[in-house]
Amino acid sequence: MFRLFFTPGWFNGFDLLFDSIGLVVALLIAAYSWRIYSFNKENKFIYFSLAFLLVSVSLAFKIFTSGVLYYFPVRETVAQVLGPVAGSRLKYSALFYRAGFFFQMACMLLAWLMIFLVSQKSRARLTKFYEVTQIGLFMYLLLVVSVISNFDYKIFYLTSSVLLSLIVLNYYKNFITTRKKSALKVMAGFLFILAGNLISIFLFLQNGYYVAGQVLTLLGFLILLQTYRGVMRR
Amino acid sequence: MAVRRSRLELVFDILLAIQNKGGRIKPTHLMYKSNLSHKLLNGYLEELLQRELVILEEEPAKKNKRPLKAVRITDKGLSFLAEFRRMREFTDAFGL
Numbered sequence: 117m118f119r120l121f122f123t124p125g126w127f128n129g130f131d132l133l134f135d136s137i138g139l140v141v142a143l144l145i146a147a148y149s150w151r152i153y154s155f156n157k158e159n160k161f162i163y164f165s166l167a168f169l170l171v172s173v174s175l176a177f178k179i180f181t182s183g184v185l186y187y188f189p190v191r192e193t194v195a196q197v198l199g200p201v202a203g204s205r206l207k208y209s210a211l212f213y214r215a216g217f218f219f220q221m222a223c224m225l226l227a228w229l230m231i232f233l234v235s236q237k238s239r240a241r242l243t244k245f246y247e248v249t250q251i252g253l254f255m256y257l258l259l260v261v262s263v264i265s266n267f268d269y270k271i272f273y274l275t276s277s278v279l280l281s282l283i284v285l286n287y288y289k290n291f292i293t294t295r296k297k298s299a300l301k302v303m304a305g306f307l308f309i310l311a312g313n314l315i316s317i318f319l320f321l322q323n324g325y326y327v328a329g330q331v332l333t334l335l336g337f338l339i340l341l342q343t344y345r346g347v348m349r350r
Numbered sequence: 351m352a353v354r355r356s357r358l359e360l361v362f363d364i365l366l367a368i369q370n371k372g373g374r375i376k377p378t379h380l381m382y383k384s385n386l387s388h389k390l391l392n393g394y395l396e397e398l399l400q401r402e403l404v405i406l407e408e409e410p411a412k413k414n415k416r417p418l419k420a421v422r423i424t425d426k427g428l429s430f431l432a433e434f435r436r437m438r439e440f441t442d443a444f445g446l
Contacts, residue, residue: 152441155437294442
């Protein structure tokens, strides 16, 4: 059976629960950003909404693929569905998992790239031709990274960490400018997600790091949720 | 150099100026408070009236004088203000 990396058996299912919480938080932020776009028609809000939508799609792919891997009855059902396509012995089951992980990684990396670009606040971004072509190149490279990460998961977490570091830096600058508690919370949220990704790079040393990575990522999303709630209470 | 206010921010400034004056303000005062020219303010007021965010009221006339007009913010205008504050908080928090 295809596995990108091995996780502690007792933790199977908890990570899916954590990812579901992250998915809901990402959807809430995406929905509110979409609402602001419908109000003032500024492009940056639709890109921000799309970025968080991609985060939720990525987490949905992760939940589905990992769920199929963890639980035997689900695997059986998927095998029956894929049977006519892949043959009775399901020789291509690895292809299914690889496709699942590819979409998970590609969506997540593209989401981080979009959040990084939107949080940069450059007026020329996403309008000028040379900027758009550069973004196109970044997207291509991220897709390549996603394919390669299917053979070595470390590359995904490393690329994700680099992008998240740049996002954290942008949000640090934002906090310095605005001096708002909510801006600090958003920076802290992304900092926790970054820490989760950094720890996950070292999964090859010990699979317990997966638990630490997941818990830190969950904390990051919970801080983002708290910021969102704070905004809504106003 | 001061940053140019967006259309939505101008609407917010106008409504905020009315709210800060207890929900009712004279057009001339509104012009100074929102830092807009007479022509621009009239354009925005017309739009706000159409969207029912404000209403025009006439104050009772004093001796030998014309009746005075005042702009009053509506409930819809107040809820718009609250929504705009939320959006601004979100925008500031997420660095947009």
